[in-house]
Amino acid sequence: MLENRQGESHEVEIEARVALALARANSKLTGSEADIVRDRIARSIEHRHQLRTLSLENQDEPAHGFDLGFLSRPGPREDAP
């Protein structure tokens, strides 16, 4: 079982995330299906731990793809105030 920084189990987070995911999908799973979801959530928590091994500063920005270039509208009117 994965543990958080205080050495506690991640079971609470995993079960909470399973419940949230199932609520969003309005889904009921069999025991084996729920185990698959739990396993994938546990893996994502492990990934978070790995990501945290790299120190980030406040101004380290995401590599986003935000781009205004797709707006194909004309520029300001010449007679605008």
Next chain:
Amino acid sequence: MNGVDPAPTFATISDLGLALRSGQTTAVALANEALRRLESTGRAMNAVVTTTTETALALAARADEELANGHDRGALHGIPYGAKDLLAVAGYPTTWGAAPFRNRYIENNAAVVERLEAAGAVLVAKLAMVEFAGGFGYDQPDAAFTGPGRNAWNPERWAGGSSSGSGAAVAAGCVPLAIGSETWGSIHGPAAYNAIIGFRPTYGLVSRHGAMALSWTMDKMGPMAHSVEDCELTLLTLAGHDPRDPSTLHRSAYQCDQRREGFRFATLTGATIGVEAEVADRYHEALRVFHDFGSVDEIRLPELPFDAAAATIISAEAASAFETFLEEGGAAELTALEDRVALLGALSLPAVDYLRALRVRRKAMAAIDELLAPFDAVITPGRATVAPPIDQRFLEEPNDPGARTIDGAANLCGLPGLMMPMGLGRHGLPAAVGLTGRAELDATILAVGIAFQERTGFHREMPPEPAANARDALHPS
């Protein structure tokens, strides 16, 4: 594969072009042969979703008529090809490999289909793929409504995923060219397992417009063919800005790199940890070839969480791209059990985890670019093993925690990569060597690949079964 006899669809695009222009064959004849192979060998390998017979014969007839009238559209004129079925094609189902969409039509062609049609290429089939390009969490080959993708070298082995049909169809001589897509390994895997060439372009070099989105910031479209030159000929057509895909790069036209020697290569420390002995042997033999036309230094990948960042980004973006589908229970109809439920977990992935992955990505991009700056290409074993059995779960594969691979880093950072055969490994199955380069230096990677091919003949080797049977059936003695 010199010349077009005895198996035209095993020939390279260049050889087929010569045959078309000299009158040895016609585009209609090539299309008909490709269609016949697709319906026999291709279907047997579960490599085909839909043959586009009506469109193919019309495009082929147009190509022949134009050539007869002196209108030559270039290297791809009259060349049959297949498209992974995540690319929209008007008039035919676009299934994304998923049973719920087996009868879904999208009435606009994908950008790559448009560009290939404008270049005179002839679409003959929409090729099978792992459902939703593998983004729903599959962990075994039987994860498509068309059945598990069978390997062209041994149908009891997996073709690789998620561009399984593209890889197997080219390798088995059904088509000389296919378009695949890669988010993390989906071009390279099938290319490696089937002994063909697979090229993953720099992210943004080829438009994703009209292609299924799995992960907007990681999806790439690329060619799969019998030679590196064929991949480059195709890339010349596919590369370019597309205002409908805001991620495409604003760059001048793609320029080929004519160098064939004097390259600077790097290998990775720990690259053969966890690699099958026979694959490692082929890799060391290949390295001796690379030494013939370049220097080789060893480098160490920085200890950054490349794979964790890539996995987190793909999960979050896939869950978002398919949010409504997941919430409406559409996944319940998928083929693989794990695909029906695994991505549900990503619906509750914290936004801060996704953003951390994107912040790590920026750091990773800078670090890997600095590492690769002195080199033209990093050489690695393409895959740790030969193609696994068709009924083997991935979790049963050997997984050495000490293994260092560049795949996650390369896909996370949008780097170009080339997969090429390097001989045979265990059970007579193909082994492959991979090349990775700096972002936007696609031409350099391809130049290295051409130089490697000129010194080896691995790309000319054809599978014994079932492709040879198909060839024999077409050319009885």
